[in-house]
Amino acid sequence: xxxxxxxxxxxxxxxxxxxxxxxxxxxxxxxxxxxxxxxxxxxxxxxxxxxxxxxxxxxxxxxxxxxxxxxxxxxxxxxxxxxxxxxxxxxxxxxxxxxxxxxxxxxxxxxxxxxxxxxxxxxxxxxxxxxxxxxxxxxxxxxxxxxxxxxxxxxxxxxxxxxxxxxxxxxxxxxxxxxxxxxxxxxxxxxxxxxxxxxxxxxxxxxxxxxxxxxxxxxxxxxxxxxxxxxxxxxxxxxxxxxxxxxxxxxxxxxxxxxxxxxxxxxxxxxxxxxxxxxxxxxxxxxxxxxxxxxxxxxxxxxxxxxxxxxxxxxxxxxxxxxxxxxxxxxxxxxxxxxxxxxxxxxxxxxxxxxxxxxxxxxxxxxxxxxxxxxxxxxxxxxxxxxxxxxxxxxxxxxxxxxxxxxxxxxxxxxxxxxxxxxxxxxxxxxxxxxxxxxxx
Numbered sequence: 001x002x003x004x005x006x007x008x009x010x011x012x013x014x015x016x017x018x019x020x021x022x023x024x025x026x027x028x029x030x031x032x033x034x035x036x037x038x039x040x041x042x043x044x045x046x047x048x049x050x051x052x053x054x055x056x057x058x059x060x061x062x063x064x065x066x067x068x069x070x071x072x073x074x075x076x077x078x079x080x081x082x083x084x085x086x087x088x089x090x091x092x093x094x095x096x097x098x099x100x101x102x103x104x105x106x107x108x109x110x111x112x113x114x115x116x117x118x119x120x121x122x123x124x125x126x127x128x129x130x131x132x133x134x135x136x137x138x139x140x141x142x143x144x145x146x147x148x149x150x151x152x153x154x155x156x157x158x159x160x161x162x163x164x165x166x167x168x169x170x171x172x173x174x175x176x177x178x179x180x181x182x183x184x185x186x187x188x189x190x191x192x193x194x195x196x197x198x199x200x201x202x203x204x205x206x207x208x209x210x211x212x213x214x215x216x217x218x219x220x221x222x223x224x225x226x227x228x229x230x231x232x233x234x235x236x237x238x239x240x241x242x243x244x245x246x247x248x249x250x251x252x253x254x255x256x257x258x259x260x261x262x263x264x265x266x267x268x269x270x271x272x273x274x275x276x277x278x279x280x281x282x283x284x285x286x287x288x289x290x291x292x293x294x295x296x297x298x299x300x301x302x303x304x305x306x307x308x309x310x311x312x313x314x315x316x317x318x319x320x321x322x323x324x325x326x327x328x329x330x331x332x333x334x335x336x337x338x339x340x341x342x343x344x345x346x347x348x349x350x351x352x353x354x355x356x357x358x359x360x361x362x363x364x365x366x367x368x369x370x371x372x373x374x375x376x377x378x379x380x381x382x383x384x385x386x387x388x389x390x391x392x393x394x395x396x397x398x399x400x401x402x403x404x405x406x407x408x409x410x411x412x413x414x415x416x417x418x419x420x421x422x423x424x425x426x427x428x429x430x431x432x433x434x435x436x437x438x439x440x441x
Contacts, residue, residue: 012049
């Protein structure tokens with residue numbers, strides 16, 4: 001039998017990473033083995049992202065490069081999948097005829113059948129029906145990590161924030177069954193996995209499309225109780241839908257990590273309304289207060305967009321004051337980027353790039369101060385760290401993450417560690433983005 005190879009070039013979010021693991025599992029079922037050299041791959045899957053313009057340009061450059069690669073490797077199959085495939089459709093295929101298969105976001109779990117269909121007649125095909133309701137996955141995943149697993153619990157989004165392309169390329173919300181989710185976790189536990197991240201564009205909406213038979217809080221509790229599970233994380237939460245019930249569950253369940261990522265996007269009520277976020281600054285702060293009440297040791301992180309159309313200096317100052325009031329452990333900060341197909345792309349009062357960059361720098365100064373101050377509070381404390389492996393720059397230094405998702409570095413000092421091992425680390429110093437410590441004797 002001829003040894004058939006595949007490679008997957010993944011771009012974008014954690015959901016894309018999970019989708020790529022599903023593609024890999026189906027390719028393995030068909031007898032393909034992984035190669036990291038796409039020049040020699042029989043099947044190349046480019047799993048795309050269109051959330052930001054910079055990502056799109058990078059991906060289009062790679063698709064263009066693959067034309068020459070395919071010329072030197074006759075018979076190579078190029079599959080373009082993910083959000084750009086969903087958004088671009090026939091236009092992408094016409095511009096890049098080297099693409100054999102264009103696979104939309106709702107087709108991930110049908111990939112094996114799609115590839116077999118192509119192999120039967122070798123005709124270029126486009127699969128971009130986003131209305132597919134298939135949400136379960138009964139096959140295998142080829143997971144990148146040996147101890148941490150992505151677990152999709154739902155797909156799509158119903159929120160339609162005015163800057164966001166996701167609802168248009170991922171479709172409406174559809175939840176997996178609670179039973180299927182738990183079975184996937186149980187199988188992963190049997191394979192040695194310890195940490196599980198429940199994925200969805202808005203996990204707090206889990207179950208609503210099923211008539212609220214099961215809430216997200218209920219799902220969290222039941223996943224917490226699965227034997228062998230050591231850590232549960234989840235992303236992403238929309239502040240509009242996050243309830244106090246979820247906060248209480250995190251405080252009560254020993255295996256759910258005390259890390260709340262709640263994207264604020266802005267501290268200005270006027271901009272929040274223009275973004276169609278569905279909450280006010282005060283409502284957001286009520287949620288933060290609830291977290292601090294029930295989980296005082298928790299880390300709170302956020303996303304912030306700078307330079308949304310119409311953002312004034314006063315609006316921006318509202319965001320800075322929110323950052324100072326909440327004292328986020330970390331913030332993922334972005335300059336607003338127009339996404340064609342979204343309402344905000346057509347808004348007047350687009351902010352000049354130099355103004356956006358200047359505001360971003362000021363925002364990062366505030367957040368860097370917050371992050372460093374938060375991390376310094378941990379000096380002298382002993383924290384449970386899940387080992388991820390040696391540092392890329394120094395094999396004598398290992399890295400891992402705390403339950404609150406803080407990166408920790410420590411010297412091995414002659415000891416041996418295994419990836420996925422729980423290690424108690426005493427924090428000895430703090431930097432803006434990481435902690436340093438020493439392992440218990």
